Amino acid sequence: MDKVGWRFRTLLVVGSITFPILLTFTLIHQNSIFGLVEGFSKINVLAATGTGRVQNITVQAEGQIDQNIRESVIDKVLREKDHNGMSGILGEQNQAKTKSDVGRKNISFEEQKNDPSLSATSVANDKLLDGLLVSTFDETSCLSRYRSYLYRKASPHKPSKYLISRLRNYEHLHTNCGPHTKSYNKIVTKGTEVSKNDAATKCKYLVWTASNGLGNRMVTLASAFLYAILTNRVLLVRFGFDMFGLFCEPFPNSSWLLPRSFPYWKDQKHIETYESVLMKNKANSSQELLPPFLILNLQHSHDGHNNFFHCDRGQDLLQKVPTLILSSDQYFAPSLFMIQSFRQDLSKMFPEKDTVFHHLGRYLFHPSNEAWKLISKSYEAHLAKANERIGLQIRVFNTHRAPHQTIINEILACTIQHKLLPEVDMQKLATSPLKKQTSKVVIVASLYSEYGEKLGTMYVTNTTVTREVIRVYQPSHEERQKSNSDKHNIKAWTEIYLLSLCDALITSPKSTFGYVAQSLGGLKPWILQRAYGETIPDPPCQRAMSMEPCFHYPPKYGCKANSTVDFTSLFHHMKHCEDVANGLRLINAHH
Incomplete structure (x- = not known):
């Protein structure tokens, strides 16, 4: 019995030791499966x-x-x-x-x-x-x-947190003050006078009106949007039939389209101008004299581009007017950097000064579904499979000044000199391309068919010295600009966007069409020199300092004195444009 009891006690001790170990092992094993x-x-x-x-993930009934x-x-x-x-x-x-x-x-x-x-x-x-x-x-x-x-490539230029916060604040303002809100209905139905209470209202408006071609319209729209952000105004656009169908609505929960019920949709002859009010306020700056609507003309052909819009005293007056109706065909964003009261805001929004249009343009301008169908179809068919995409934008303002062949020779001189395109071997006819050969595609945007046809023929019939395969694609050739045609404008917008998707860009001087493409794409283009006769300029092209558009007709006078000023000497982030001697371009100046 003692022997049996001893064995039982031994078994009990062993069991009490091994059971916890087995239990722990079991739990660990189960947890690993559960994990x-x-x-x-x-x-x-x-x-x-x-x-x-x-x-195409489907969900079952359960x-x-x-x-x-x-x-x-x-x-x-x-x-x-x-x-x-x-x-x-x-x-x-x-x-x-x-x-x-x-x-x-x-x-x-x-x-x-x-x-x-x-x-x-x-x-x-x-x-x-x-x-x-x-x-x-x-x-x-x-x-x-x-x-x-x-x-497109992810942009190396990231928007600042401050710019993002200002955009979110603007969206909130647009939602609260946009078309058909209580504030909008109150302001646009006011009489001829503005009271002190109305002048201090939280909802003020900037109405954009179209001028000239699509490129001009887009650069001035981006400038107008920046001005609206800086002055806490709601941007509303007066689109005609030729602009509908180009862009998506850019702002959430509200439209940027000016309602046709706007009091001065058709007739603006009886609205006072900024210049006339400026003259009156030299003698009397009382708020009661200010009208509820004011025309702000910043057209390049208007003598008022030296009207002190770029000065704080001019802005003090404009800030008191509830609704400004803007007419412009210029990229006037650089002039906003001249205004002292805006400088701190602008520096925080754009630490890189040459990214103004790059960020605002990508925020504002989204192709409509109709335009996007054309863009994506063209891209997949002609651009997607190439190793490199070269954009060529040719704007000829005077066909009698330089023949098409001279411009083609200039383009070849530029692209070969800067190794954008290879030379052709005139002794060897083109052969069937090998699978591993590098390919480049040139997309040509021009009103004239000669450029795409002659470049395409040259590269199709001859072998390149680098053995690269070069293909040329020209989406359209309208022969003349038709700014008031909706079909023309959607083709233009399609080609601008396709150019912006390229890896390198060659543009014509003074072309807002090219400015928009380069800025959306974050590209510093090679700008062709203006050619005369049959002589090819030397050099044929030069690299832009910045991807920013050029402000063709900037102000000439300083704000403190009625004297001519070279603003590049006052602002290190402004330089004269390569393609317009007196123009101004924002650059990213390094200290």
Whole structure:
């Protein structure tokens, strides 16, 4: 009995020691399985919800993800786990995210769907242009807004946090004061006089009206938007039939279109001008003298471009007028940097002074679905497969000054000199291209067909000395500008946008068409020199200092004295334009 009791006690002691160990081992084993299953669950969720990366996921009646999708994800995880282990998968995902943030370009929807390196965070940042845009729009109403990043390199120029905050503040103002709000209805139906209370109202307006061609309209619209932000005004645009269908609405929850019920939609003859009020207020600056509407004419042909708009005293007067009606065909943004009361705001918004249009243009100008269909179709058909895209924008203001062949020779001299395009071997006819040969495509934007035809023929019939394959694509040739045609303008907008998607750009001097393309694309173009007769200029082209448009007709007089001033001597971030001797261009000056 003692022997049996001793054995029982021994068994009891051993059991009390081994049972906790077995229990602990069992729990650890179960947790590892649960962790693996949980990992599958998380990966399934990522696969189902990653923005734009998984298409056509179906949901069953029970709310489960389609079985085929789920099994394919699990199979992929198991394969990777067998090769690297679960920790390797997570590590690779983090590394891929870091790599994906640097200079991705032209990602197709299929690549975006299948590439695990495209994390939801990096895609969202690219999609919203690093915070410039908000995600509240319905994507189907404007396909380009959230898809444009798939067609161009991520911009190295990031918007400042202060600019982003000012844009969000503006959007809030536009929502509260936009068309058909109580404040809008009150202001636009006022009589001929403005009381002190009205002058202090929180809702003031800047009405933009169109002048000249599409390029001029876009550069002045961007300038007007910047002025609206600085002065806390709501920007409203008076689009005619020739402008409808070009752009999406840029502001959430409200329209930027001026209602046709606006009192002075058609007749503006009886509205006072800024100059007339300026003259009156030299003698008397009383608020009761100020009208509710005022025309602000900043046209290049108007003598009033030296009207002290760029001075604080002029701005003090304008700030008291509820509604300004702007008429301009100029990129007058540089003049806003001359105004002392705006400088601090502008410096915080744009630490890089040469990014004003780059940021504001990408915020404002989203191709409509009709325009986007033309853009994406042309890109996929002619540009997508090339190793490099070269944009060539040719604007001929006077066809009698220099024949087309002279300009073609100048273009070749420029592109060959700067190694944008290769020379051709006139001794060897073109042969069928090999699969591994580098290809470049030249997109030609011109009113005249001669440029695309002659360049295309030259590169099709001859072998290049570098053995590169060069293809030439010219979307249209209207022969003459038709600024008031909606069909012409949508073609122009399509070509501007395609040029902005290029890797390098050659532009004509003094062309706002080219300015818009270079600024949207963040490109410093090669600007052709103006040619005369049959002589090719030497050098044929020069590189722009900045991607900013040129302000062709800046003010001439200083604010403190009625004397001529060279503003480049006063502001280190302004230089005279390469293509317009007296023009001003914002540059990113280095201290």
